[in-house]
Amino acid sequence: MPNQFVTSLQCLKCGKTYPADNKFTCQFCGDEGILDVQYDYDLIKSILKSQIANRSYEMWRYRELLPIEDSAKIPHLKIGWTPVYETEKLARYIGIRKLYIKDDGRNPTNSFKDRASAIGVLKAIEFGFDKIACASTGNAASSLAGLSAAVGLQSYIFVPERAPEPKVTQLLIFGANVFRVKGTYEQAFELSKKSCEKFGWYSRNSGTNPYLVEGKKTAGLEIAENFGNDLPDWVVVSVGDGCTIGGIGKGLQEMKKLGFIERIPKLLGVQAEGAKPVYDAYISGKDLIPSDTNTIADSIAVGTPRNWRRAIKQIRASNGTMITVSDEEILEAMRLTARLAAVFGEPAGVAGVAGLKKAIQNKIIKPDETVVVVITGNGLKDIQSAKVAAGKEYVISPDIDSVAKIIE
């Protein structure tokens, strides 16, 4: 049975609506016309609030807010409801009253993107595909590979030349067909798009697939349900394509509509200095200009983001803002988050912590405010960057004098 709660797809640029079927982007606005799933919130409200308490703690507890059929066979992997920690030591060091970390590196393939890929594989099956593809700098890909293995789809994944080896190995072990494309992320993206058209594969590219962001928004739904009316003042998220912060913003807005929360926390979007086209568009108020990318935070190194409108719209709707951080600040955030909050995040994963620190220094966020930072990926995924951040071990002979010499 089709999902009775979904009403349409609506273009985020021109506002035109379409039936919610196998469609990508608006026919009038082209690639610029990202489509957004619309719901019957009155109907959802009457059901969700009374039933949610009985549901298991994973992303599917919000299934009326997800664009999947009643008959969809939910993957067995436990996705979402990632832990939220209050981190006193990190809060003290950074200089903020209350700081929470939401560790999305605890998802099945160790990143936030599992939320989106779970929706992607279910839509592929619903639309009758047995093959699915994407281009990704890493996490979208590994989550697609893992979720495809879970549901039995064949996956085809296009990665840019510089994708870190652990991420590629994670794809291969799940049985994905991996193409390492001699070029940039943008070239890998174009090739994946063309391949989907030519070979009849379903596209899991979160830039243009209208359904994936609905999975991403579950992090926003969770933050709202988890904190209720003790919502933090700010939610801090790193920004690459724009889809993650856009999704989290949408989730928060929905929970306000449904009466779970009374206000929307301010969104702080954090980009790397070496890949900041969304930030530039936010500051200028003009259309986005694609940029080169040069940052260790490969998961947010996106030169041609597709969801910048969605991101900026949600940031403005929340009265939030954007900030950029250097690679050095990101490496410092890796150390701080691991040493003071005991969470090991990848560079893009901890960029939010770096952004928070800078936002406090710049008086954008005040010391008496409260904040939740979403850590979007596990540090084991990019051990090369972690090595730069982490420092060195002592190499010693197996005798006690060697130890004594070092600790003295």
Added chain:
Amino acid sequence: MPNQFVTSLQCLKCGKTYPADNKFTCQFCGDEGILDVQYDYDLIKSILKSQIANRSYEMWRYRELLPIEDSAKIPHLKIGWTPVYETEKLARYIGIRKLYIKDDGRNPTNSFKDRASAIGVLKAIEFGFDKIACASTGNAASSLAGLSAAVGLQSYIFVPERAPEPKVTQLLIFGANVFRVKGTYEQAFELSKKSCEKFGWYSRNSGTNPYLVEGKKTAGLEIAENFGNDLPDWVVVSVGDGCTIGGIGKGLQEMKKLGFIERIPKLLGVQAEGAKPVYDAYISGKDLIPSDTNTIADSIAVGTPRNWRRAIKQIRASNGTMITVSDEEILEAMRLTARLAAVFGEPAGVAGVAGLKKAIQNKIIKPDETVVVVITGNGLKDIQSAKVAAGKEYVISPDIDSVAKIIE
């Protein structure tokens, strides 16, 4: 307040009991005399069964069964109650009626060992230490580094020369002081032991620390509570030191004593062919003879296991048995578990799956039985081994013909 449920420490070799304080090994049996925490199960029974339903799903829900003080400040990281998946595709491929995977790679530092380290850091604090040390092939170390960061202890970690780099980086990022010892695990172990004595550090070596296994047993407690009287016929666990399977066995036995389950599943202990001293002792019925080690499954490459008596005792008490697997079989299990169950485990983590497959072939486990395999660590921790198992990606130019050529 001291823990009112703990009654004593008892030597697993001679049976002598001691007060449950800061003590390692039996004074009569020396290093051979591993001590085991004893509890007042009647008292625990009257409390635990009525209260457990209201507790959060993490290892601390069994706190009466854990050797920690009432006042212990529980680390903020969410440890335990790792997901249990029924994996139909893997079950079908391997040829067994029902197969469950318990994914302990979903713990905070991505391995089973977080359960033990959580107890270790709390005991260190209870006994007045501010420094803690261990020797480890990897997972015990990274979990100690992470948990020490969580509670604010300084950690000193001794790793053998061949410890994989991702594991060492994970230690350093958490702020641990790491000594890479030019030698074997056994040499690193001896040096860590001497250093604890000389410098006054608390020892988190699970071989001789009597409390750590109590953390490990929580996986057994969880299996019992999770399945209740639908318990699987077998629980399959990889074996290095012997402490993990010994702990899981103890947890299952306790849940039977407390009336949560009516019987104990059979334990299948799986060692790598290149490091099988526990298996040899099990088969011979004689005392363990230390061996060399040569296996890719570094987390179970233990030549001088300290808890072999505990392991064999629990395996025999469960009417279980042991088996060995080759590195090739372990690599195949990495692929199978990732591709058919969508769980990416490290070599030692999936050795249980390899052991299960072989046990079915050898008619030790019957096709109509049911099994849970504990995956003890995440595959991202040892990406080099995963690479060998995973195969290669296609490196292509950014044009559609290159794709077409490959898929045809």
